[in-house]
Amino acid sequence: MREREAIIYATVCRIPPGRVATYGQVARLSGLGRMARQVGQALAILPDDSEVPWHRVVNAQGEISPRAGSDGGAEALQRRRLEAEGVRFRAGGRLDLRACAWELAAEARQGRG
DNA sequence: AAACTGACTAATA
DNA sequence: CTATTAGCCAGTT
Numbered sequence: 001m002r003e004r005e006a007i008i009y010a011t012v013c014r015i016p017p018g019r020v021a022t023y024g025q026v027a028r029l030s031g032l033g034r035m036a037r038q039v040g041q042a043l044a045i046l047p048d049d050s051e052v053p054w055h056r057v058v059n060a061q062g063e064i065s066p067r068a069g070s071d072g073g074a075e076a077l078q079r080r081r082l083e084a085e086g087v088r089f090r091a092g093g094r095l096d097l098r099a100c101a102w103e104l105a106a107e108a109r110q111g112r113g
Numbered sequence: 114a115a116a117c118t119g120a121c122t123a124a125t126a
Numbered sequence: 127c128t129a130t131t132a133g134c135c136a137g138t139t
Contacts, residue, residue, distance in 0.1 A: 036134080041135095
């Protein structure tokens with residue numbers, strides 16, 4: 001396990017249930033700057049049943065990022081897990097980042113806004 | 114070393 | 127909204 005991956009996993013584990021974060025956001029919060037792609041790579045080597053809530057990471061478009069060489073099983077699993085946490089998708093498989101995006105500042109506000 | 118690839122993102126038309 | 131372009135960085139061949 002490389003250090004970078006450990007940092008990324010730690011950050012992903014900080015995403016609360018029912019909320020999502022973007023790859024770039026995770027990279028930044030991990031102090032990795034523009035390494036959004038590395039976040040994806042780190043999550044890619046993760047097993048589907050990992051304790052890391054990888055399903056709470058989506059792309060900047062607010063949609064589940066398509067995997068390469070997959071039948072869509074992982075994407076379907078990700079969506080099911082998010083829906084199970086209360087994240088609701090809009091038509092087109094997209095979700096409202098404005099509603100369920102993980103905002104650190106919101107942790108203190110808790111509903112104000 | 115060079116080329117290619119990938120669970121990305123922002124800007125532009 | 128879609129499509130294209132440019133930037134990004136690490137891993138693999």
